[in-house]
């Protein structure tokens with residue numbers, strides 16, 4: 675199989691897109707490690723998926739350093755973890771703005787920094803952003819800034835860690851635990867709205883993300899690229 679002999683670390687693999695990547699990587703023959711901020715959640719996800727679970731909080735430097743001391747060598751790393759938070763540009767005082775970068779951009783940067791010594795030179799890193807990387811709207815200014823900067827980080831990593839490759843998946847709406855804060859009715863309305871915004875007429879699933887992630891892991895000529903996986907949503911204006 676495509677990933678026979680590979681170890682795939684899915685940081686954020688306990689849930690949502692990271693879990694979808696873990697499932698497809700396992701089905702492709704990889705040994706997989708999934709993570710959560712909670713040791714119990716990581717263990718539970720690992721038991722369900724039949725892989726290994728590890729605890730890490732990517733906002734904590736010591737935690738990330740310790741993770742890579744435990745994992746040993748890895749072939750591919752997928753990072754879906756990291757909070758972004760939505761806030762209007764004008765509603766966010768300047769001293770609160772760095773927290774948006776810390777939760778996603780610098781946390782991702784930290785993972786790459788510590789992973790570099792255990793990553794296989796023929797391996798890869800895949801990051802996640804979102805449609806707001808291309809759309810700046812007044813009510814989500816910092817999401818745009820953080821996602822755009824995370825795509826720049828991938829390019830910086832690609833040139834700095836070569837021959838290790840680094841790519842980005844820019845997903846559309848995925849109905850994951852990220853949206854658990856919504857009331858059922860609101861969530862259904864969001865699903866309907868997002869589905870209507872695709873060209874394919876279907877929502878993107880965590881497994882859709884997993885299939886593209888595994889393709890990027892195995893496509894040895896792909897580095898420094900951003901791949902929209904959104905059912906064609908990127909061809910429509912933001913709403």
Ligand SMILES: NC(=O)c1ccc[n+]([C@@H]2O[C@H](COP(=O)([O-])OP(=O)(O)OC[C@H]3O[C@@H](n4cnc5c(N)ncnc54)[C@H](OP(=O)(O)O)[C@@H]3O)[C@@H](O)[C@H]2O)c1
Pocket residue numbers: 685686687688689690691692709710711712715730731732733754755756757758778802803804805845846847848849850851852
């Ligand atoms: N879902 C969407 O519609 C969508 C669309 C565009 C972009 N995105 C972006 O894609 C990423 C993943 O989204 P998702 O839908 O897969 O979310 P999810 O289902 O909530 O999964 C997030 C995963 O990241 C882990 N995590 C969160 N913060 C962490 C931290 N500080 N340290 C370590 N692990 C952490 C979570 O683990 P625990 O909670 O168990 O600790 C969980 O495994 C997010 O950055 C999100 O902004 C999502």
